[in-house]
Amino acid sequence: MEASKVIHAIYNDDDVLMNAVKKVKAAKHQIEEIYTPFPVHGLDKAMGLAPTRLAICAFLYGCVGLAVSILMMNFIMIEDWPQDIGGKPSFSYLENMPAFVPIMFELTVFFAAHLMVITFFLRSKMWPFKNAENPDPRTTDDHFLMELPINGNEAELQSLLSETGAVEINVVDKAN
């Protein structure tokens, strides 16, 4: 059963937050989500999140870009309208290859970078005109928010979180 009641612990320092996350994990409580104004180094490891697979995507997208550039240059410069490239033996992709390397490189980078960003947005469920999900606007400024689901252990969580140095602890009912 998905808990509808959650507890929001707010911190105002990333080091305090990191220590809090470690304590909460050590006490074997589930952390639903953490909202931070900037990427906190090592937070994903402390939360025990699985490593990102974005790098694998980037590699595959780069391969696609390389393939597209080879096919494209071969069609444009060799097949469709053969070009004289500095008097080199023409009509052969391989023998004119050095001239195409910059384009092969650029398109590899182009595909990897753009598709990786798009993948990241889709995977994070972010798209234009989407309403912000963060529960407290202060997390876009200078506060850090840790969200924990309550499974009938509200008092225990309250005391644990106040020990970790939270500046504010709110209980929120998501159902409302």
Add this chain to the structure above:
Amino acid sequence: MYTLSNRLKIVSIILIIVGAGLWGTSYYSSHHVTIDNVKTMLAEEASHGNHDVSHAAENTHHNDTDASHAEAVDNHGDEHAEHVMHQIHNRPYSALYVAALFFMMIALGVLAFYAIQFAAQAGWSPLLFRVMEGITYYVLPGALIVVAVAVFAGDHIFVWMNPDMVNPESDKFDKLVAGKSAWLNTTGFVIRALVFIGGWSLYRFYARKFSLAQDEAPEGDRSNFKKSFRIAAAFLVFFIYTESIMSWDWIMSVDPHWFSTLFGWYVFAGMMVCAITVIALITIYLKSKGLLEKVNDSHIHDLAKFMFGFSIFWTYLWFSQFMLIWYSNIPEEVTYFVTRIEDYNLPFFGMIALNFLFPLLLLMNSDYKRIPWFVVLTGIVILAGHYIDVFNMIMPATVGDRWFIGMPEIGSILFFAGLFMLIVFYSISKQPLTAKGNPFIKESEHFHY
């Protein structure tokens, strides 16, 4: 504190002796090759049929260094045999020079990398400073050996050192080389070399001195560190000029008609890859002995990132140099690559695989960069690839298509590898392995990715 083990000492000395033996034998036997031997050899090769092809290729590229070659059509056979005999004589010199240069550039690259750490006030690397200082101990002996070999070999490697090349009376007179003689002359070569070596050694001496003094300094006294910072910045300016000029003098001038404006950068990139690879290898070696216990896998990860990055940087410069010359196809420039593609096809393209594809694919994954045996494996591939890179820079000009990686080459590699190991590990064993006085040492100990 590392102590130079007897085993390492014996291995180094065996390498030196075996290397010297192999090289000496090949030197001795190549100098007994006479013109009659060469003629017999050429006749045998011709009877095998495929000689015409390589012969034609050789003619195209040797016209530029040997002006008399083309005219003498009548007694071409003799001329050619003599030419081949010279190439055979040149080979031991060139083999020795290539290996000397390769190991010297490793140490020089480490010296530059070390200076960059100080100039940038890097916080991750101070734990590795003693390893770097140890490697840079080889700069002075290594560079002196390179210059000694260059002068000893004379026109066996550097055609412009032959006085006939600049003598208008001689039939070997070369107008282009004569035009460059204000720069390319043996006296100037030696003076410049001594200035470079003097500057590098001076920096190395003071950097080491301040680094050791900082360890002994009382708490809060950072004057030695500040001095290190200042001399590092000054040295880097001196280095980038002298490294460029060094690459023209010691490498590019073997083809005195050819020049490339980014050659200094190209040599620099190759030198840095090897330097960082050797830092990583020695660090992993010392760590496997239970020393350098504060060095964690994030340090190895960073070194591997540099190996990966500089490998790509090297490829970028290699390709930039190649593509412009290939594209414009100007005869006096393009002969350089024509020779390499026709006579050195395997080492020329094989080196791209070793220096670019292998590091690219092996070190791309972030997790692999922190696995020591993976870094060692890639490091060995990179070092082999960059040896071939230096080989490709020197050999085509001196031995033409008479190349092989055989006794003189392997002998020279073993000899200098032994010498390098002995000198570097001797220096590492002299001082504690942690530069404990460095103000960034705490940051380095806690460094984690």
